[in-house]
Amino acid sequence: MNTLLEISGLHLNAGKFALKNINISMARSDYFMVLGPTGCGKTLLLETIAGLYMPAGGAIILQGRDITRLPPEQRSIGLAYQDSLLYPFLTVKENILFGSRGRGKAGDPQIRRHLEQLVEAMNISGLLDRYPAGLSGGERQRVSLARAIVKRPPLLLLDEPLSALDPRTRGAMQELLRQIHLREGLGIIHVTHDFTEAMQLGTCMAVLKNGAIEQRGAPCDIFFHPATVYVAGFLQGENLLAGTILTINGRRWFRQDNGPLLFGPLPLDCGAAIADNPGSQKRKMLIRAGNLRLGRQPPESANSISWTASVSRIALNRTHADVYCHGSGNWQASLSLARWRELQLSAGERVNLWVNPENLHIIPEN
Amino acid sequence: MQNTALKQDHKAVFFNAMKMSLKGPGPFQAAFWLVLILMTAFMLTLVGGLFLYGEWSAFLKVLQQPEFHYAMTFTLWTTLLSTMLAGMVAVPCGFILSRHNFPGKILVDTLIDIPIVLPPLVSGVALLILFGPVLGDALTRLGLDIVFSIRGVIVAQWFIATPFAVRTFKQAFDSIDPRLEKIARTLGYTPSEVFFKVTVPMAKKGLLGGLTMAWARTLGEFGATAMLAGIIRMKTETLAVAVFLNMSIGDMNFAMATSIIMLFLAMFLLAVFKTISRLEARA
Numbered sequence: 190m191n192t193l194l195e196i197s198g199l200h201l202n203a204g205k206f207a208l209k210n211i212n213i214s215m216a217r218s219d220y221f222m223v224l225g226p227t228g229c230g231k232t233l234l235l236e237t238i239a240g241l242y243m244p245a246g247g248a249i250i251l252q253g254r255d256i257t258r259l260p261p262e263q264r265s266i267g268l269a270y271q272d273s274l275l276y277p278f279l280t281v282k283e284n285i286l287f288g289s290r291g292r293g294k295a296g297d298p299q300i301r302r303h304l305e306q307l308v309e310a311m312n313i314s315g316l317l318d319r320y321p322a323g324l325s326g327g328e329r330q331r332v333s334l335a336r337a338i339v340k341r342p343p344l345l346l347l348d349e350p351l352s353a354l355d356p357r358t359r360g361a362m363q364e365l366l367r368q369i370h371l372r373e374g375l376g377i378i379h380v381t382h383d384f385t386e387a388m389q390l391g392t393c394m395a396v397l398k399n400g401a402i403e404q405r406g407a408p409c410d411i412f413f414h415p416a417t418v419y420v421a422g423f424l425q426g427e428n429l430l431a432g433t434i435l436t437i438n439g440r441r442w443f444r445q446d447n448g449p450l451l452f453g454p455l456p457l458d459c460g461a462a463i464a465d466n467p468g469s470q471k472r473k474m475l476i477r478a479g480n481l482r483l484g485r486q487p488p489e490s491a492n493s494i495s496w497t498a499s500v501s502r503i504a505l506n507r508t509h510a511d512v513y514c515h516g517s518g519n520w521q522a523s524l525s526l527a528r529w530r531e532l533q534l535s536a537g538e539r540v541n542l543w544v545n546p547e548n549l550h551i552i553p554e555n
Numbered sequence: 556m557q558n559t560a561l562k563q564d565h566k567a568v569f570f571n572a573m574k575m576s577l578k579g580p581g582p583f584q585a586a587f588w589l590v591l592i593l594m595t596a597f598m599l600t601l602v603g604g605l606f607l608y609g610e611w612s613a614f615l616k617v618l619q620q621p622e623f624h625y626a627m628t629f630t631l632w633t634t635l636l637s638t639m640l641a642g643m644v645a646v647p648c649g650f651i652l653s654r655h656n657f658p659g660k661i662l663v664d665t666l667i668d669i670p671i672v673l674p675p676l677v678s679g680v681a682l683l684i685l686f687g688p689v690l691g692d693a694l695t696r697l698g699l700d701i702v703f704s705i706r707g708v709i710v711a712q713w714f715i716a717t718p719f720a721v722r723t724f725k726q727a728f729d730s731i732d733p734r735l736e737k738i739a740r741t742l743g744y745t746p747s748e749v750f751f752k753v754t755v756p757m758a759k760k761g762l763l764g765g766l767t768m769a770w771a772r773t774l775g776e777f778g779a780t781a782m783l784a785g786i787i788r789m790k791t792e793t794l795a796v797a798v799f800l801n802m803s804i805g806d807m808n809f810a811m812a813t814s815i816i817m818l819f820l821a822m823f824l825l826a827v828f829k830t831i832s833r834l835e836a837r838a
Contacts, residue, residue, distance in 0.1 A: 239741050261740040268741040270734050278756045288742030336742070 192253075193217040193376040194238075194344060199247035201237050208234055209401040211247070215378070215393065217343065220370050222391030222408065223380045226423065230400040231380040235346045238378065240264045252343055267337030267375075271349040273329035275321035275336075282317040285336045300339060307335045310372070311365065327358035331365065338373060345369075347379040351386060363390060384424050388412060396420050413480075414550050418473055421552060427478040427521040434470040434551070443474050443551065448517040452494050456547050473552045478523040480548035483512055485532070488543040495543035500536050503529075514542060605818065609811035617812035625789050626797040626813065633705070633793065634773040637712035641720045641769050642762075644713075649724030650754070654733065671718045678714060679782025686710070686783065707784030708791050712773035720769040727761020728754065764831045771824045774817065794820075 192214060199211035208230050215221045225231050236242055238249060240261035249257045256264050275284050285307075289300050308314045311331040321329060330350060338345055350366070351359045367390065370377050381387055387394055388408045395405040396419075404416040415421035421429055431446045434455075442453030452474065482488065488495050498516025505511075510529040514520045520542055524532070534540070580588060617623055652664060670678050686694065686701035694700055701707045731754060739749045755762070777795040784791040786800055794817050801809040 236737065239737070241737050241740060260745070261737075262743045262745055264741070265743075266741060268738055270738070274732055274735050274738060276735065276753065276757075278759075287739070288744075336738075340743075 191216050191218075193219070193251070194378075195248075195250040196238070197248050197250075199237065199249065200245045201233065201242055202245050203233055203242065206230060206233070207400050208237065208244075209399075211402060213378075213395065213402075213405075215376055217374060217376045218392070219376055220367075220390055220392045221376070221378045222387040222394040223378060223397055224382070224384055224387045224394060224423070225380075225397035226382055229397045231382075231397055232348050233400075234397070235268065235348050235378065235380055238344075239266050239268050239346055265340065265342045267340075267342040267345040269330075269333045269337045269345070269347050269350055272353050273326070273333040273350075275324075275329055275332055277321050280318055280320055281313065281324070281332050284321065284332055285339055287336060288340055303341065304335075304339055307339060310368065311335055325358075326354050327362060330354060330358075330362060334365075334369065338369065338375065341373070341375075343375055345375050345377045347377060349381055350379065351381070352383070366390060384412075396423060413477055415475065416553055418552055421473070421475050426475045427523075428476040428481060430474045430476070430518065432472060432474060434472055443472065443549065445518065450494065450496055450517050452544070452546070452549050454546055455549055455551060475550045475552060476544050476548065477550075478511065478521045480544060481520060481522040482543050482545075483514070483522045483524060483532075484541050484543075487541050490545070493543040493545050495541055497539055498542050500534055500538045500540060502536060503534060505529075514540065516542075602818065605811065605815055609808065609815065613808040614812045614815065617809050620809070622789060622792070622797070623809070623813065626792050626794050627816070629705075629708075630774065630793040630795075633708050634712060634770060637709045637773050638716055638720075638766060638770040640709070640713045641716040641773075642724075642766050644717050645720030645724045645765070645769075646762075648721045650728050650750075652721070653725045653728035667721050668718050670715055671722075675715060675776065675778030676782060679711060679779035682707075682711060682714060682779060682783045702783060703785040703787065703791070705784070705791060708780050708793060711779035711783045712776045715776050715779055716769040716772045719772055720765050723765030723768060724758070724762060727758040727765065730761065731757045760831055760834060764828055767824055767828045767831065771821060771828070774820055774824070 194213065194215050196211055196213040199208060201208040211234065213221070223231055223234065233242065237244055240256070240259060240263075244257065247257070248255060251264065251266070275281075276287060279287060282304075285304060286300070289297065308317065311334065313328065313331050313335065316324060316328060316332070321332070324332065330353070334350070347366070351362055354362055363386070366377070366379070369375070379387075379390060391408045393406065394408045394411055396403045396411065398419055404411055404420045411420065412424055415424055415426060418429070430443075432443050432452075433446065435442045435444055435451075437453075440454035442451055443455060444451050482493075496517050498514035498520055500512060501515045502513040503510055504513070505526075508526065510524045510526060512522045512524060512529075512534060514522065522542065648667060652660070652667075673681075683702060686707070691700075691702065699706065701710055735757065736749050736753050739753045740746070744752060775795060776793070777799065780791065780793060780796060781799070786792075786796050788800060792800065794813050798810050798813045798817070801807075801813070
């Protein structure tokens with residue numbers, strides 16, 4: 190792997206808050222998502238990478254160069270914040286070239302050419318002579334992005350760049366970010382509290398909790414296999430069950446605490462996580478709504494664990510329908526809209542729910 | 556269709572508001588209006604009285620007197636100089652107080668504010684003690700006498716104006732999102748470049764407003780100046796000192812004319828300040 194950024198054992202004390210033992214490794218081709226709630230240290234982490242705070246320990250290596258002790262102006266890392274802060278006393282063009290102007294590089298033909306490309310790609314050519322006060326949220330955000338990357342930094346840091354935008358602008362902006370990442374060939378660290386956004390954009394992801402990385406991996410993997418209850422909760426894990434691990438005939442099973450259901454045999458990769466914690470056999474199990482099947486007839490496969498429940502509520506989304514059921518616990522299943530229309534479900538109806546054993550995920554830690 | 560319905564709705568709201576205001580204010584609002592009108596009338600009478608009492612010919616005669624010329628030019632250059640000095644102290648003080656937290660910050664903040672709450676006369680006594688018995692000998696040896704000198708006038712004005720400048724500058728710096736400065740750092744600017752290329756342009760209107768208010772303070776300064784620099788005709792004679800001096804020897808015409816000039820100066824500065832703050836509110 191061609192490493193762009195390597196952060197190892199990063200510590201930072203900022204008053205009562207601290208970043209603890211942060212390790213991140215990413216390539217230029219990575220779009221790295223940092224996910225976490227408000228106040229978990231996401232912005233602080235970005236600002237530390239940018240050099241605005243001096244870490245108490247650890248190292249930050251960018252393109253093989255140790256930049257841990259370098260001031261921000263010597264790091265060449267782009268930064269853009271959520272509310273697309275522009276300098277109100279400068280025009281759009283002056284804002285974009287602000288970083289070049291001070292260095293006597295405004296006439297640099299390379300930067301000029303890049304400016305033209307960016308302006309074209311971001312569709313802001315009509316705005317260049319205007320002042321920020323007259324721009325819409327989406328326009329401002331595009332200008333602040335152009336300003337951050339016009340000098341071609343190898344790494345771009347984004348602090349919740351989509352949160353302040355309305356849903357339609359957000360979609361277009363997401364596409365623009367993806368294009369910038371591919372076309373400009375720069376690594377991006379993008380901080381957000383929205384896991385849908387993280388799933389859609391990220392090639393890798395870290396979940397942050399109280400200044401420490403709770404889990405790191407591919408977005409899809411974290412989504413289906415959260416390592417802790419915290420991560421499962423933050424990723425809105427739908428069917429989170431409390432229960433006990435049992436061993437029957439050499440295979441492990443999960444018995445629901447407040448209900449009659451027995452799930453298993455558990456997939457083998459769950460076994461390692463359980464064996465690591467021999468003390469307590471009390472565990473949480475996650476079945477993502479997309480893995481929970483629903484139908485009027487029982488499942489065809491004999492391996493599936495199946496039970497009956499009654500439909501209590503149906504919530505329609507743009508792409509799928511969430512069906513909430515009650516019976517041996519509360520359940521949430523996601524159906525495609527096509528499947529939902531085919532079934533013609535109505536509230537109060539009895540249905541069969543089932544799950545395949547390979548889709549059971551035992552959360553390794555409590 | 557939906558659009559026209561919406562428009563009609565807006566119209567209804569507008570007409571309701573019209574009806575409400577046509578009914579006139581209730582007794583509670585009427586009482587507030589009455590107080591505002593009385594206060595305005597009082598201020599108008601006050602200013603008018605100053606004009607009516609003095610005679611126009613006497614006013615013009617005073618304007619030609621060398622003592623008036625001295626007081627006028629002396630006031631302008633000393634106040635401008637002391638305001639500049641106050642600004643030079645207030646920029647770093649206001650910036651640090653705005654951007655940083657440190658132990659004892661409240662104490663420092665309070666100390667700097669002392670001249671605001673202290674009667675100027677008392678400030679003058681304190682300055683007189685400091686530059687007289689405490690530091691006087693050393694300053695005399697350096698040839699930098701403060702007490703009963705022109706330097707004393709500038710020191711007194713500077714002392715009274717500085718806390719106002721610090722206060723307003725701090726507010727001006729507070730109103731800037733520090734992230735704008737952080738972005739400039741990542742774009743390649745050193746802290747000092749960030750200060751002059753981002754912070755100062757962003758705070759410009761607040762800084763100008765603060766300087767104007769500080770200048771207005773120095774123009775009217777009398778108590779501290781009188782204590783530290785003394786009331787010496789044609790030497791430490793600012794406009795304010797001139798009013799007092801001529802009032803006490805019974806030259807009413809001189810005192811009146813000087814007062815009217817000072818009133819105009821004050822009103823002019825206030826107008827400048829209001830314009831700046833309005834521009835700031837619009838930006």
